[in-house]
Amino acid sequence: MRPVASSEPLVCPSCARSFDLEERFCPDCKMPLVYAGFTGADHPVTDSSEKARKIKPQYAEGDLVRVAGARNQSEAEFIQGMLLEEGIPSVTRRSAGFDVPDFLAAGPRDLLVPQSGALPAREVLLQADLVPADPAAGRTPPLRIALALLALVALIALVAWLGTEVFA
Numbered sequence: 001m002r003p004v005a006s007s008e009p010l011v012c013p014s015c016a017r018s019f020d021l022e023e024r025f026c027p028d029c030k031m032p033l034v035y036a037g038f039t040g041a042d043h044p045v046t047d048s049s050e051k052a053r054k055i056k057p058q059y060a061e062g063d064l065v066r067v068a069g070a071r072n073q074s075e076a077e078f079i080q081g082m083l084l085e086e087g088i089p090s091v092t093r094r095s096a097g098f099d100v101p102d103f104l105a106a107g108p109r110d111l112l113v114p115q116s117g118a119l120p121a122r123e124v125l126l127q128a129d130l131v132p133a134d135p136a137a138g139r140t141p142p143l144r145i146a147l148a149l150l151a152l153v154a155l156i157a158l159v160a161w162l163g164t165e166v167f168a
């Protein structure tokens, strides 16, 4: 028989305590509660405590800030897993404008982490090539685009030349 705590439907992603469905936030950590066993049916009982053990308390302080966007829930969970490996707790929210029933299962997600975990989280995501360091750094330098275009034009010219050689 399972312990009573693990049968509770909601857990705090930070301290892994269980709560009733009426609760929305952990009173201690101020983290939005998530469904127990939410990330998979393989190990629903130990999952939340396993997560809580990985989380570094210094990354679990402050208000939630958005660090990344994901195209869907599974991508969001993938990113969450990466962050958790670094000890950073995170929550996902449906991106604004997509919180309608059609998008409940699919649709883009925002990834939020506590303020103190935002910087290390961005570093993790940067290394994974998931977000630019800042909006400007994400753009491809104009020179690289010009060179790529030049290479493309040269390739097309080559193909055209080969074509005329072969079929002439």
Ligand SMILES: [Zn+2]
Binding pocket: 012, 013, 014, 015, 016, 017, 026, 027, 028, 029, 030, 031
């Ligand atoms: Zn908590």
